[in-house]
Amino acid sequence: MVGEHGEQLGIMSAFDALKLAREADLDLVKIAPQAKPPVCKIIDYGKYRYEQVRKQKEARKKQKIVEVKEVRLSPNIDVNDMNTKMTNARKFLEKGNKVKVTLRFRGREMAHMQASRHILEDFAKACEDIAAVDKPIKQEGRTLTVILSPKKS
Numbered sequence: 001m002v003g004e005h006g007e008q009l010g011i012m013s014a015f016d017a018l019k020l021a022r023e024a025d026l027d028l029v030k031i032a033p034q035a036k037p038p039v040c041k042i043i044d045y046g047k048y049r050y051e052q053v054r055k056q057k058e059a060r061k062k063q064k065i066v067e068v069k070e071v072r073l074s075p076n077i078d079v080n081d082m083n084t085k086m087t088n089a090r091k092f093l094e095k096g097n098k099v100k101v102t103l104r105f106r107g108r109e110m111a112h113m114q115a116s117r118h119i120l121e122d123f124a125k126a127c128e129d130i131a132a133v134d135k136p137i138k139q140e141g142r143t144l145t146v147i148l149s150p151k152k153s
Helices: 014-023 045-062 079-094 107-112 114-126
Strands: 027-032 039-043 068-073 098-104 131-140 143-150
Touching (some): 014 039, 027 045, 068 079, 068 114, 079 098
Antiparallel strands (some): 027 039, 098 143, 131 143
């Protein structure tokens, strides 16, 4: 049992604790119900809830949301198109987002999936100064994917 000013009141029955809380015109709140014996505190419950919500909002403000941006490639991509896609991926990485590079295969291209793997390897190698491979090249159905994440500087 913890009093309204933070002082330890010791172990007591629930009835006695509730009586003390009513005398102080405050609420009896279980702070740690899993503890043996449970820890209760005499506080204003409305103020307690307000403080908890405020702490949660502060924690959410400090969080950084990382988006996963996608760059799609095809197996017969030209050098200039590849450079354009790489420029876009670099912009995403510089903003702090992860980039999922997808190599999509259609029709007869499916027969040459492993031969086109070098496209993703080259892409990752060209971005290795600002990005690290988060998840290695993986085949998912008709696509090969690799996920790049920005390097910590």
